[in-house]
Amino acid sequence: MGSRIEELEAGNRRVLSELGTAPLPIEPNISPEYFELERERIFKRVWLNVGRVEEVAKPGSYFVKELPLLNTSLLIACGKDGVIRGFHNMCKHRGNKIVKTCRGTANGFACGFHGWTYDLEGKLIYVPQAEQFVDLKTSEYGLTPVATDVWEGFIFIHLDPHPAQTLREFLGEFGEAFHGYPFAAMQRRATWTADVKVNWKIFEDAFFEGYHVPYVHRRSTAKAATRIEKAIARLKVPTRFFKLHRISTILANPNFVATPSATIARKEGGVSLTGYTGTREALDTLPPGINPERREDWNGDLVEVFPNIFMAVTNNWYITYNFWPLEIDQTRFEVNYYFEPPKNAGARIAQEYAIALNRVVLREDLSTMESVQSMQRSGAMTSMPLCGLELRVRAFRRAVQVYLGDS
Numbered sequence: 192m193g194s195r196i197e198e199l200e201a202g203n204r205r206v207l208s209e210l211g212t213a214p215l216p217i218e219p220n221i222s223p224e225y226f227e228l229e230r231e232r233i234f235k236r237v238w239l240n241v242g243r244v245e246e247v248a249k250p251g252s253y254f255v256k257e258l259p260l261l262n263t264s265l266l267i268a269c270g271k272d273g274v275i276r277g278f279h280n281m282c283k284h285r286g287n288k289i290v291k292t293c294r295g296t297a298n299g300f301a302c303g304f305h306g307w308t309y310d311l312e313g314k315l316i317y318v319p320q321a322e323q324f325v326d327l328k329t330s331e332y333g334l335t336p337v338a339t340d341v342w343e344g345f346i347f348i349h350l351d352p353h354p355a356q357t358l359r360e361f362l363g364e365f366g367e368a369f370h371g372y373p374f375a376a377m378q379r380r381a382t383w384t385a386d387v388k389v390n391w392k393i394f395e396d397a398f399f400e401g402y403h404v405p406y407v408h409r410r411s412t413a414k415a416a417t418r419i420e421k422a423i424a425r426l427k428v429p430t431r432f433f434k435l436h437r438i439s440t441i442l443a444n445p446n447f448v449a450t451p452s453a454t455i456a457r458k459e460g461g462v463s464l465t466g467y468t469g470t471r472e473a474l475d476t477l478p479p480g481i482n483p484e485r486r487e488d489w490n491g492d493l494v495e496v497f498p499n500i501f502m503a504v505t506n507n508w509y510i511t512y513n514f515w516p517l518e519i520d521q522t523r524f525e526v527n528y529y530f531e532p533p534k535n536a537g538a539r540i541a542q543e544y545a546i547a548l549n550r551v552v553l554r555e556d557l558s559t560m561e562s563v564q565s566m567q568r569s570g571a572m573t574s575m576p577l578c579g580l581e582l583r584v585r586a587f588r589r590a591v592q593v594y595l596g597d598s
């Protein structure tokens with residue numbers, strides 16, 4: 192084990208001592224009052240990822256992002272000047288939702304109620320029967336903007352058009368870790384969404400620890416179970432802890448026995464969910480923040496961007512999960528898969544295989560969510576003990592507390 196790993200493990204121990212070891216309260220998972228505080232003090236005060244730049248690559252291209260948590264719908268559009276802007280998707284006459292399609296290309300946006308029309312930059316440019324209004328200053332009735340910025344091709348919005356913190360400041364040192372990663376070279380291959388009856392934090396917790404893997408995923412990755420337990424024991428998932436965000440490096444098992452279909456996917460497509468498939472040299476092209484040890488037994492890095500993004504990142508594909516709280520006990524889960532353009536039909540099929548396998552694994556993850564939520568509501572327990580393998584859960588929960596101002 193290299194000194195860097197030891198250093199990271201020592202760092203983990205230091206973080207553990209800073210975060211404490213006491214059981215964590217269950218109240219935040221089941222209290223509607225707590226949920227309202229999270230809405231006001233977290234989600235209305237942080238930068239949130241709503242899409243990728245590839246979705247609005249050309250002037251006039253746009254998409255709509257429904258955000259029930261924030262009681263709004265947003266319109267994200269690329270202006271004639273190539274700048275991506277975000278607005279509340281609301282006509283400033285009487286508040287009608289202006290764009291009702293999910294995505295498309297337009298020269299501007301006309302409201303279907305009385306025809307007020309806006310350009311791609313949100314300016315009000317046409318009012319039917321304008322002379323019927325008294326002193327209507329059209330310059331004051333442009334679409335209401337939200338702050339919009341881009342990190343590594345990920346579009347972020349902040350509900351406050353003049354946020355106290357820039358996106359760069361919000362991401363801090365973590366934001367530098369991906370500089371040079373070929374996000375732009377990968378294409379979205381599949382996407383799906385599920386509304387799950389679980390609190391958003393319980394949902395995310397499950398992705399912030401590997402303790403559950405040998406049990407929850409014993410069917411999909413049965414042969415991997417032993418190796419994962421060993422890997423956890425061996426490496427304790429070295430994690431780089433940033434102020435709010437985290438990156439963990441997951442190692443593969445050299446003894447893992449792949450299924451025949453997994454072997455074909457790996458051989459034909461260079462795609463694997465169970466280990467690195469590239470060359471030694473290719474490892475050195477990764478940004479220093481990813482797989483910092485340059486280990487060839489690398490399985491991928493797991494990335495957590497506070498408050499609601501999780502990513503699995505390898506050399507030739509990445510997956511994103513976005514968790515959108517809807518109610519205290521309901522969360523919208525969005526999954527997106529991105530791959531390098533396939534070099535041949537075999538690679539394309541291999542990518543589909545990886546997506547299918549990931550879906551199976553996620554369905555297993557989902558299988559525990561609703562039962563945890565329903566039983567935590569019973570009142571039969573008030574706190575949950577966490578072990579060292581659940582350190583990232585503790586770090587995430589601490590970040591939530593910091594934003595709520597009660598810690």
Ligand code: FES
Binds near residue numbers: 284302305
């Ligand atoms: S509400 Fe949009 S034009 Fe009247």
Ligand SMILES: [Fe+2]
Binds near residue numbers: 397398403404408556
């Ligand atoms: Fe899992």
